[in-house]
Amino acid sequence: MNNFFLILVHSYLNKIKAKSFIITTLIVAAGIFLLVNLQDIIESFSGDEQDTVAVVDESGELYDQFELQLSSLNEELELEKSNENEKSLEESVEEGDYSGYLILSKDENGLPQGVYKAESIAESAIANDLQAALQGMKSAMAAENLELSPDELASLSSPVSFEREALVEGAKSEEELNQARGIVYILLFFIYFSVIVYANMIAMDVATEKSSRVMEILISSVSPVKQMFAKIIGIGLVGLTQLSVLIAIGYFALSSKGDSEMGGILEFFGFSDIPAGIIVYAVVFFLLGYFLFATLAALLGSLVSRIEDVQQMIMPMTFLIMIGFFIAVFGLGNPEAGFVTAASYIPFFTPMVMFLRVGMLNIAAWEPILGIVILLLSILFLGWFGARVYRGGVLMYGKSNSYKDIKKAIELTKKK
Known part of the structure; x- marks a missing residue:
């Protein structure tokens, strides 16, 4: 048992001290700060520049009403009435005097229409505001032609009242589903990337030790089975350490924005009032998913002797892992789909798909419990089978890129 903990601590400390671990953590931490402060960074580049659009009113009647309509949508966008020809306006746009220019005119029905010209149509924010203002003005003029009152116009343009109510007692409301969707989406990414990164790390670690012949020294003093599970737990602790550091950094970055802005960001992603049960299930399915794929990764890593x-x-x-993630992402829009339910009981998909169903639906308690039992049994079976393959696989050298080597590894295990 002492040897087991020695390998566990050795695996943990080696990864924590590795330059790749430190650099990766710093890069991700920088990315978190960048995302949290992205709006401020964008605004710092834009500075105090004012977007100005030149307006050519060919009808001579539309500018004042258009300016009034636009001010109700975007007070920061400045309009400037112009009588210059298009060639002069193009030169002004090229020189940066205007963001673009808009030509207003009337169609055959006497209603407004416009053509907006800018150096590029990739910037859609200004064009969208201009179009929205023109649409509002057109609706008002059309209503006036039809002799509709402002109240009648408002009634026509107001959205229809439409609500959805579940017949099943205790089913989540539409607001609760939208909140749950944001939480589940973020946590699904968390589970997906964590499992795929740290499971790959285990396979690489085993292959590296084999390629450097360190494995030959280790198996003379410690059983391969102890090595496998010590590595799985050790690298798992590395993952938890890194994730804890990143979560702490993320919380610090949000805290620096102030309580009101932090609360707004958390509310946007649905974390302002997150149920404790969702967090518990996220942790449980994350850990079980990690151990399932980590055991499989150790098994596969033991079959190769070259990192390549x-x-x-x-x-x-x-x-x-990717298939399970894509099924879960699809399930965000339709969590009650039959194949989503079926996939939640397939061990390799359960960590993400069952967690999705728990977060989005009010399912019976036995369903996630059954999913957890299936995962535990799968981990035990994969651990037993993986230990047999690992014991023989670590002794195999030479080029290996076929799953037929699993049989060779088991045969080597029987001979020991």
């Missing part, structure tokens, strides 16, 4: 072969060997495992 690792990615090819674990590619099917990566695809399994």
Whole structure:
């Protein structure tokens, strides 16, 4: 048992001290600060520049009403009436005097229409505001032609009242579903990337030790099974350490924005009033998903003796994780779909898909419990089978890129 903890601590400390771990953590931390302060950074680049649009009113009647309509939508966008020809306006736009210019005219029905010209149509914010203002003005003029009162016009343009109510007692409301969707989406990414990164790390670690012949020294003093599970737990602790650091950094970055802005960001993603049960299930399915794929990664990593072969060997495992993630993402829009329910009981998809169903639906308590039991049994079976393969696989050298080597590894295990 002492040897087990020695390898566990060794695996943990080696990864924590590695330059790749430190650099990756710093890069992700910088990314978190960048995302939290993205709006401020964008505004700092834009400075105090004022967007100005030149308006050519060919009808001579539309400018004042258009300016009034636009001010109700965007007070920061400045209009400037112009009588210059288009060539002069194009030169002004090229020189940066205007963001673009708008030509207003009337159609055959006497209603307003416009053509907006700018150096590029990639910037859609200004054009969208101009179009919205023109649409509002057109609706008002059309209503006036039809002799509709402002109240009648407002009644026509107001959205229809439409509500959805579930017949099943205790079902989540539309507001609760929207909140749950944001929470589940963020946590699904968290589970997906964590599992795929740290499971790959285990496979690479095993292959690296084999390629450097360190494995030959280790197996003379510690059983391969102890090595496998020590690595799985050690790298799992590395993952928890890194995630804890990043969560703390994220909280600090949000706190620096002030309580009101922090509350707004948390509310936007649905974390302002997150149920404790969702957090518990997220942790449970994250840990079980990690141990499932980490055991499989250790098994596959033990079959290769060259680092170059690792990615090819674990590619099917990566695809399994990706399929589970895509099913869960689809389920965000339709969590009650039959194949989503069925996939939630397939061990390799359960960590993400069952968590999705728990977060989005009020399912019976036995369903997530059954999913957890299936995962535990799968981990136990994969651990037993993986230990047999690992024990023989660590002794295999040479080029290995076939799953037929699993049989060879088991045969080597029987001979020991």
